[in-house]
Amino acid sequence: MNQPMKLQSHVWRYEEGAIHNVTDTIVTEFPITIILNGQEFATLVCSPEHIEELIIGFLASEGIIHHYKEIKELTIIEATGRAIIETHKINKLNVLFHSKRIITSCCGKSRQSFYFYNDARTVKPIDSVNVKISIEQCFHLMQLMQESSDIFQDTGGVHNAALCDRNGIIIARTDIGRHNALDKIYGHCLQRSIPLSDKIIVFSGRISSEVLLKVAKIGCGIVLSKSAPTELALRLAEELHITTVGFLRSHSLNIYTKPDRIDFQNI
Template sequence: MQDNIGISWNADCYEKNVCIKEEKQLVPELEYNLFVNDEYIKTFYCSPWNIDDLVYGDLYLHGQIEMADDVKTLTIDDDAREIYVRTRGDIFARANPFTSGDVIPAKKRAVKKSTSTLKVCPEDVYQLVKKLNDASVKFKLTGGVHSAMLSDGKEILYMREDVGRHNAMEKLLGAVLRNGVDTKEMIIVFSGRIAAEILEKAAIIGAAMVIAVSAPTDAASKIAEHYGMTLIGFARGESFNVYTNPQRVGIKK
C-alpha cells in the first residue's frame, strides 16, 4: 500500500468542444481507524504513504505523547485499514473522535518563540521552491497532493505528501519527532495556502521560516509574528512576499 502512488481511472476529457476518453491517475484517499491501547481514537482520511509519521505527528500534536519513545509499538493493518498503537503508561483518549483539521489550542502544546539567526537570500527561496516542485512526483502524476518539506536552507531533509494539507504537515511533524531533528534553524516549504492551523503546526515543528507557494491568511500572519517566525507567501518563479520578520531575508551584496 505504501507504494500506491496513483489509482487509474477512465475519464471523459473535454477541450475545445472535443471529448477524448483518457486514463487518468487519481490520488488515493483511504480511511484508517486508529486504536491506542485498545481504545478507538479517530479515523484518518489520508493517502497511504508514511502513515506511521502521521500517527506520531497527530498524537504529539494533541498532547497524547511527549516524545517518540512514548510509543512502544505501532502496527498498521492495510487490509483492515486499522492502526494499533501501544504507548508507555496511560494517555488521554478523547471520548469523541477529532480530525486532523482541528485548530490546536495553545494550552495543548507549548511553542517557544523563535530566536533564530537564520539568513536567506532571494535565490535561496527560489531554489527551495524549485526543489519542492521537482520532488513532488505524486502531485505531477495526480494533481491532488499537498507537500510539506523541511530544509536546512540548501537541501531537502524530509518531505511528506498527502491528499490532505493538514496530514502532510502532521506527517512532517512525525518525521521530525521520530528522528530527533533540531529544527530551530530550519525552513518549512509548503505547497498550499497557509491558514492559522497550518501555521500553528509549523510553529510546533519549531521551524524559523515558512515558505508557501500560495497565500497566507491574516490569522496565520499574526501567529507567525507572535512566534517570531518569518512567513513567506506567493513564492513562485522569481518572486515572493515576506509578511513577518523580514530581517531573515536579504539581498546579497
C-alpha cells in the same frame, strides 16, 4: 504499504470543441483508524504512504505524546485500516478533546478544535536566530519541493511539504491532506531525533492558522509557501516569532512577518 498512491481511470475530456475518452491518473485516499491504548481515538483520511510517520506526527502535534520514546508499540493493520498504539503515558486532558474524530483530507473545520485552548496552551515562540536565508534560496527551495513530487506532477491532487536547510531538501512528503504532509515530516523527525530549530518548512498550500500552529509545533522558524496566508495566521506568526513568506512564485514573493531571517544583502 500495499495500497497504491494513484490509480488509472477512464474520463471524458472536453478539449478544443470535442469529447475524448482518455485515461487519467487519480490520487487515492486511505482511512486509518487510530486505536490508542485500547480506545478508538481518531480516523485519518490520507494518502497511503509513510503512515507510521503520519500517526507519530499527528499524535505529537495534538499533544498526545511529546517524544517518540513515549510510544511503547505501534502496529499498522493494513487489511482493516487500523493503527494500534500503546503508549507508556498519555496526556488525559488532550485525549478528552477527541471524541472518535474523523480527520478528513479536506481543509474544513475538522482540525480546528484545538486552537483556542490546547494549542494556545502548548505552543511556544520560536526563538531560533541561527537560521537565515537569502531571497534566491527561497526561490531555490520552492523549486526543489515542486520538482520532488511525482504524484503531484501526475495528478495535481496532493499537497507537498518539505523540511529544508539553506542548501536543499532534507525530507519531502506528499499527501491529499495538507496537514498530513506536515505530520509525516514531524513524525519522521521525531523518529530520528532530527534537530529542527535551524530548519525551514516549504509548503504548497495556504498558510492558515492551523498550518502556522503546526509549523510552530514542529519547531521551525521559517515557513515558505507558494500560496497566501490568512490574517489569523499572520497574527500568530508575530506572536510565535515565525517568518512567513507567501505567494512565492518564479520571480516574486511576499515577506509578511519577521523579515530579520531573510537576507537582503545580495539583492
